[in-house]
Amino acid sequence: EYVEDKKAPQIDKTKWRGIAVYVDHVDGSIHPVTYELLGKAKELAGKIKQPVYALFIGSGIKHKAEELLHYGADKVYICDKPQLEYFKIEAYTSVFEEFITKIKPAAILVGATPVGRQLAPRVAARFGTGLTADCTILDIKENTDLVQIRPAFGGNIMAEILTPNTRPQMATVRYKIMDAPKWSDTATGTVHELAISDEKLKSRIQVLGVTKKPKEKTIDGADVIVVAGRGIKKKDDLKMLEELADLLGGQTASTRPLVEAGWMDPKKQIGLSGRTVRPKLIITCGVSGSVQFVAGMNHADTIFAINNDPKAAIFKTANYAVKADIYDVIPELIQKIKTGGKAL
Amino acid sequence: MKILVCIKQVPGTNKVEVDEKTGVLKRNGTDSKMNPYDLYALETGLRLKEKYGGTVSVITMGPPQAKAVLYEAFAMGADNGALITDRKFGGADVLATSRTLSQGIRRFGSFDVILCGLQTTDGDTAQVGPEVAELLDIPSVCNVQRIEKAEQGSIIVDMDMPHDIETIKAAFPCLLTVKKDICQPRLPSYLRKQQTMKKDIDIYTFSDMEDKDEEKYGLTGSPTSVQRIFPPISDKVQEHLEGTSRELAQKIYATLKQKKFIAG
Ligand SMILES: Cc1cc2nc3c(=O)[nH]c(=O)nc-3n(C[C@H](O)[C@H](O)[C@@H](O)COP(=O)(O)OP(=O)(O)OC[C@H]3O[C@@H](n4cnc5c(N)ncnc54)[C@H](O)[C@@H]3O)c2cc1C
Numbered sequence: 063e064y065v066e067d068k069k070a071p072q073i074d075k076t077k078w079r080g081i082a083v084y085v086d087h088v089d090g091s092i093h094p095v096t097y098e099l100l101g102k103a104k105e106l107a108g109k110i111k112q113p114v115y116a117l118f119i120g121s122g123i124k125h126k127a128e129e130l131l132h133y134g135a136d137k138v139y140i141c142d143k144p145q146l147e148y149f150k151i152e153a154y155t156s157v158f159e160e161f162i163t164k165i166k167p168a169a170i171l172v173g174a175t176p177v178g179r180q181l182a183p184r185v186a187a188r189f190g191t192g193l194t195a196d197c198t199i200l201d202i203k204e205n206t207d208l209v210q211i212r213p214a215f216g217g218n219i220m221a222e223i224l225t226p227n228t229r230p231q232m233a234t235v236r237y238k239i240m241d242a243p244k245w246s247d248t249a250t251g252t253v254h255e256l257a258i259s260d261e262k263l264k265s266r267i268q269v270l271g272v273t274k275k276p277k278e279k280t281i282d283g284a285d286v287i288v289v290a291g292r293g294i295k296k297k298d299d300l301k302m303l304e305e306l307a308d309l310l311g312g313q314t315a316s317t318r319p320l321v322e323a324g325w326m327d328p329k330k331q332i333g334l335s336g337r338t339v340r341p342k343l344i345i346t347c348g349v350s351g352s353v354q355f356v357a358g359m360n361h362a363d364t365i366f367a368i369n370n371d372p373k374a375a376i377f378k379t380a381n382y383a384v385k386a387d388i389y390d391v392i393p394e395l396i397q398k399i400k401t402g403g404k405a406l
Numbered sequence: 407m408k409i410l411v412c413i414k415q416v417p418g419t420n421k422v423e424v425d426e427k428t429g430v431l432k433r434n435g436t437d438s439k440m441n442p443y444d445l446y447a448l449e450t451g452l453r454l455k456e457k458y459g460g461t462v463s464v465i466t467m468g469p470p471q472a473k474a475v476l477y478e479a480f481a482m483g484a485d486n487g488a489l490i491t492d493r494k495f496g497g498a499d500v501l502a503t504s505r506t507l508s509q510g511i512r513r514f515g516s517f518d519v520i521l522c523g524l525q526t527t528d529g530d531t532a533q534v535g536p537e538v539a540e541l542l543d544i545p546s547v548c549n550v551q552r553i554e555k556a557e558q559g560s561i562i563v564d565m566d567m568p569h570d571i572e573t574i575k576a577a578f579p580c581l582l583t584v585k586k587d588i589c590q591p592r593l594p595s596y597l598r599k600q601q602t603m604k605k606d607i608d609i610y611t612f613s614d615m616e617d618k619d620e621e622k623y624g625l626t627g628s629p630t631s632v633q634r635i636f637p638p639i640s641d642k643v644q645e646h647l648e649g650t651s652r653e654l655a656q657k658i659y660a661t662l663k664q665k666k667f668i669a670g
């Protein structure tokens with residue numbers, strides 16, 4: 063059926079200026095995704111010659127605001143109130159609302175962290191604007207339309223999305239997708255207080271307690287990862303990969319079938335239904351390279367894939383495609399490293 | 407306790423066709439299933455009912471054939487269901503979907519707890535839950551991994567955060583999105599399936615919406631617009647390493663050393 067394109071009144075895009083970044087943090091310790099987004103915001107803002115803003119919401123966080131200026135923020139808007147000690151979604155949404163109403167940014171980037179992923183949609187719904195999830199590529203047009211590219215269907219397709227007739231345009235971006243800018247000596251930006259009435263900070267949720275999770279070595283932050291795939295014949299053979307990972311100062315991880323078999327901790331699964339990693343080096347061993355797996359690791363800096371099937375899909379993703387039997391080449395490699403040099 | 411679970415019908419596989427022009431999914435409905443994440447939301451609802459009494463209702467927005475997921479939910483134990491469907495709702499993005507769902511929910515009844523899955527396997531945004539909560543003006547908690555208990559007028563839940571677990575008390579009515587760790591969904595019961603296959607469901611169309619501004623629904627009401635869909639591209643520099651395993655080990659070693667992963 064033909065859907066008639068009704069002429070929606072065009073908004074005045076010149077009234078919305080600047081690229082804003084939501085500062086993700088826990089008790090003032092800023093999540094690195096924030097710096098990555100500031101770097102991206104700076105690049106986008108440069109193209110349209112507009113400022114970069116940072117929105118910093120919390121309690122007892124003032125002393126951290128300065129830091130954001132060193133990563134390229136022109137103006138940091140800070141709302142520091144005791145009521146904002148914990149992430150309370152309604153209160154945070156209200157502060158966000160104040161910020162948008164006052165500053166009118168053309169676009170807002172939010173880290174796709176557990177906080178960002180719930181806060182951004184509430185804000186978007188409040189303003190009746192579009193929100194594009196988990197963008198992997200961002201660009202901007204002269205008319206300030208944000209070009210947002212994201213995967214869907216488990217990474218099987220990519221979609222290019224615009225928010226052509228509402229402002230602010232909103233996008234979330236996962237950690238380790240954009241490149242972090244270097245800390246810069248010069249900080250020309252300024253810090254401003256964002257006022258809000260106590261009435262607006264009221265909340266129907268109450269944080270009763272916070273339990274620290276036991277600190278475990280997570281693959282999320284590892285620089286080097288050795289991945290076991292179904293090419294591994296039995297659980298005991300994982301020791302070989304653990305040894306290699308140890309020698310390289312890294313950690314082991316796996317594809318989903320090994321987790322399902324109970325050979326690996328679910329927290330070590332890479333992929334769509336597991337973790338997204340962006341290590342400096344990843345070596346996949348006996349991994350076929352399904353789209354669901356690749357979605358979780360294709361942003362690694364250097365990818366080695368070892369597989370004995372020359373047609374394995376993982377070779378399309380790899381920088382170094384090594385056609386070999388893991389049971390032959392890995393022991394050789396381990397031997398080589400042991401006799402030849404140490405891991406950095 | 408009056409519980410509502412939002413469930414979505416998604417394609418049975420990840421191989422789907424997309425209308426290149428509009429960027430809208432071509433759903434033929436032959437190979438569809440309930441969004442797997444929604445099974446956890448439904449199970450959570452059923453367990454709450456078992457413990458505290460009340461009813462579990464289910465609601466879905468989609469084409470007429472999406473009602474199949476309501477019957478799947480009945481076979482698992484849901485008490486009643488509503489389908490929101492209209493040509494005018496087609497091509498909706500998250501905002502338009504959330505508007506339609508929230509309007510449909512208002513029409514369906516008043517609920518203490520609304521449960522959503524964490525995300526879907528198609529659109530995969532994880533945004534509908536919090537947007538629906540905003541439009542209903544109720545508190546929301548995402549990433550719920552455990553329900554501690556329900557009390558008079560509120561529920562206490564654990565929200566999973568990167569470094570810690572926050573225990574949160576949310577006043578009714580509220581919306582929760584649940585993680586897969588929360589529970590193991592039960593299988594549908596054959597007997598219940600037989601008993602509920604002819605069950606009546608509520609069907610809401612555009613004329614049942616309280617807000618009759620057509621521009622807020624479907625493709626027209628969607629602020630985001632999919633410009634194009636394309637297969638993922640890889641721009642990797644590639645090198646194929648070949649040789650005997652000893653030669654290969656040597657080559658890998660040399661490369662790792664050159665890239666400073668190995669000292670010396
Ligand atoms: C390739 C592609 C990319 C897209 N990207 C975006 C985007 O970035 N931004 C955007 O706004 N839209 C986007 N859309 C559109 C969007 O995915 C859907 O149109 C929207 O209806 C539902 O979003 P979702 O599937 O991501 O649901 P999610 O937000 O992932 O769903 C979370 C939960 O909400 C509930 N729920 C969701 N949909 C329904 C429903 N129809 N009925 C009942 N309960 C439901 C379920 O409990 C579900 O578990 C995209 C669509 C495609 C095809």
Ligand SMILES: Cc1cc2nc3c(=O)[nH]c(=O)nc-3n(C[C@H](O)[C@H](O)[C@H](O)COP(=O)(O)OP(=O)(O)OC[C@H]3O[C@@H](n4cnc5c(N)ncnc54)[C@H](O)[C@@H]3O)c2cc1C
Pocket residue numbers: 216290291292293294316317318319320331332333334335336337347348349350351352353354355358368369370371374386387388389527
């Ligand atoms: C919705 C959904 C979500 C999913 N999420 C994930 C996810 O998060 N993570 C994930 O990993 N998977 C996920 N999967 C599963 C995914 O589709 C694949 O099934 C899985 O990634 C395959 O794992 P694999 O490569 O280890 O095994 P296989 O596909 O079996 O590949 C094994 C490979 O090892 C090679 N091999 C065998 N023996 C040797 C040897 N001696 N030396 C060298 N090579 C050898 C073979 O040639 C083959 O290529 C998901 C699937 C779905 C439907």
